[in-house]
Amino acid sequence: xxxxxxxxxxxxxxxxxxxxxxxxxxxxxxxxxxxxxxxxxxxxxxxxxxxxxxxxxxxxxxxxxxxxxxxxxxxxxxxxxxxxxxxxxxxxxxxxxxxxxxxxxxxxxxxxxxxxxxxxxxxxxxxxxxxxxxxxxxxxxxxxxxxxxxxxxxxxxx
Amino acid sequence: xxxxxxxxxxxxxxxxxxxxxxxxxxxxxxxxxxxxxxxxxxxxxxxxxxxxxxxxxxxxxxxxxxxxxxxxxxxxxxxxxxxxxxxxxxxxxxxxxxxxxxxxxxxxxxxxxxxxxxxxxxxxxxxxxxxxxxxxxxxxxxxxxxxxxxxxxxxxxxxxxxxxxxxxxxxxxxxxxxxxxxxxxxxxxxxxxxxxxxxxxxxxxxxxxxxxxxxxxxxxxxxxxxxxxxxxxxx
Numbered sequence: 001x002x003x004x005x006x007x008x009x010x011x012x013x014x015x016x017x018x019x020x021x022x023x024x025x026x027x028x029x030x031x032x033x034x035x036x037x038x039x040x041x042x043x044x045x046x047x048x049x050x051x052x053x054x055x056x057x058x059x060x061x062x063x064x065x066x067x068x069x070x071x072x073x074x075x076x077x078x079x080x081x082x083x084x085x086x087x088x089x090x091x092x093x094x095x096x097x098x099x100x101x102x103x104x105x106x107x108x109x110x111x112x113x114x115x116x117x118x119x120x121x122x123x124x125x126x127x128x129x130x131x132x133x134x135x136x137x138x139x140x141x142x143x144x145x146x147x148x149x150x151x152x153x154x155x156x157x158x
Numbered sequence: 159x160x161x162x163x164x165x166x167x168x169x170x171x172x173x174x175x176x177x178x179x180x181x182x183x184x185x186x187x188x189x190x191x192x193x194x195x196x197x198x199x200x201x202x203x204x205x206x207x208x209x210x211x212x213x214x215x216x217x218x219x220x221x222x223x224x225x226x227x228x229x230x231x232x233x234x235x236x237x238x239x240x241x242x243x244x245x246x247x248x249x250x251x252x253x254x255x256x257x258x259x260x261x262x263x264x265x266x267x268x269x270x271x272x273x274x275x276x277x278x279x280x281x282x283x284x285x286x287x288x289x290x291x292x293x294x295x296x297x298x299x300x301x302x303x304x305x306x307x308x309x310x311x312x313x314x315x316x317x318x319x320x321x322x323x324x325x326x327x328x329x330x331x332x333x334x335x336x337x338x339x340x341x342x343x344x345x346x347x348x349x350x351x352x353x354x355x356x357x358x359x360x361x362x363x364x365x366x367x368x369x370x371x372x373x374x375x376x377x378x379x380x381x382x383x384x385x386x387x388x389x390x391x392x393x
Contacts, residue, residue: 094380096373098227104275119382 011142011153018136021047022054024156029058031152034080034106037122039114042130047138051130052110056082059108068112072097081107088113096120124148160210161355162218162240163348164201166193166233167225167253168272170319173200174348175208179356181349183208188319188345193232201236215246219355221346222250224280224295224374225272234371241366248366249355254282254295259350260343261317262287267310269303273320279303280374283314289354297375300324304331313337319344 015021028038038055042048049067056065060078068074068086076082083102090097091113099120103109114121124146131139144150159179165172171193174184183204189196205212220237223230230253241248257270265286272280274297281303283293293306307314308331315337316328321344328336376384 096227096375098373100275100278101226101228 008143008145009150009153011144011157013140013142013157014133015138015140016136018050021051021138024140025051025054026058028152028156029055031155032059032080032108034108035104035122036148036152037103037109037111037125039121039125039127040110040112040130041114041128043132046130046132048112048130051128052084052112055110056084073102075107081105083107083109085109085114086112087117091116126152159216159356160214161352162201162205162215163220163352163355164197164218164233164237165221165253165256165346165348165351166197166229166236167221167223167256167346168229168320169226170345171196171200172346172348172351173197173204174352175204175210176349176352176356177208177210182210184347184349186345186347193229197232197236201240212240212244215240215244217247217249217355217360218244219249219251219348219352221253221256221348221351222369223253223372224274224297225253227373230371230373234369238366238369241363241369245363247360247363248369249358249361250369250372251351251354252282252295252372253346254280255284255289255354256351257317257346258282258284258289259354260345260347261315261339262289264315264339267292267307267312267314268317269307269314270317271321271324272318273323274375277301279320279324283307295372295374300327304328307332307335311335315339317343318346 015024040048053065056076059080059082061076061082063076065084068084069088072085072087072089074084103122126149127143129141133139142153144153161176163174170188172186175182185200185204218237218241220233222234237248254270258268261268268284269281274280278297278299280297282295284290285292313335314332317339321338
């Protein structure tokens with residue numbers, strides 16, 4: 001992807017508790033629309049799963065959300081369909097798993113280890129990096145790519 | 159000879175039982191139910207309605223793609239699992255040809271279309287009652303397809319529920335050459351999948367193990383690599 005000389009915007013948010021993280025995920029969920037795509041990066045234990053569970057809850061998913069590492073994709077039904085992807089196992093693979101129908105259908109998608117399928121991702125999307133800075137403290141770095149996601153971040157930061 | 163036909167390559171679902179060249183029972187539907195939840199119960203229902211036990215089946219025909227990756231995988235997985243456990247031969251039929259068969263009374267160019275998102279389609283062109291292949295199944299932008307169709311300078315009959323998505327553009331480019339099937343012919347029917355399968359030689363039961371879906375689409379990385387090679391060749 002060529003971003004040219006355009007400067008990437010970045011937003012930062014410190015979560016001081018698990019509740020902060022959950023509330024943030026719920027707020028984000030309330031703003032999401034079909035085809036929205038979020039990439040999620042963070043070390044083990046950073047809280048990617050905690051965040052995703054809260055986001056799914058906010059989307060009205062009632063089933064238990066757990067790791068898609070083995071299956072690569074798990075799909076849930078909520079206010080919007082929800083795709084939870086972990087593409088870790090696709091490292092070194094060029095396989096097309098039908099990305100277009102996943103990302104350009106009716107669903108919201110969250111992708112863990114997304115950089116491994118960089119060229120298959122929608123160019124416009126929201127990047128979220130989670131850094132652990134204490135037992136329950138986290139630093140969230142949001143990188144919106146595209147106007148839709150810039151507006152989303154503005155709304156989120158209010 | 160008793161056949162089970164399975165068609166889940168896109169949003170519509172169709173399951174059929176054919177006995178000695180006659181359709182005994184068939185389900186054709188296009189509802190908001192995922193194939194993972196709907197396909198297996200539909201197979202049970204059609205078999206029950208037909209009064210056929212799985213062990214009585216002689217062969218299975220499946221719509222092998224292209225189409226929705228998820229849909230194709232579900233159909234092929236069901237078909238393979240049934241064929242392998244029942245030790246019956248499995249025949250794969252192009253999902254595009256299977257849909258085009260709905261228009262096989264038309265003596266002209268038939269163009270089935272599946273929406274591949276982002277302005278892209280899975281498509282092919284067949285001709286007349288024998289469904290002679292004019293353009294093989296492939297993945298293209300709608301503009302690319304219409305350019306190829308324009309060159310025929312002949313009427314083209316479009317088939318499929320996804321034609322809706324592109325109809326405006328199709329008419330814009332092809333004008334009076336653009337024709338559509340009646341809506342009652344827009345859903346794929348597993349009985350057509352079986353009909354096309356009966357024309358082929360039955361593969362061995364061992365071949366079931368090697369059966370794979372036909373996605374008809376190369377991965378982005380491969381496409382980029384090919385493009386680079388082409389550009390290099392031009393330099």
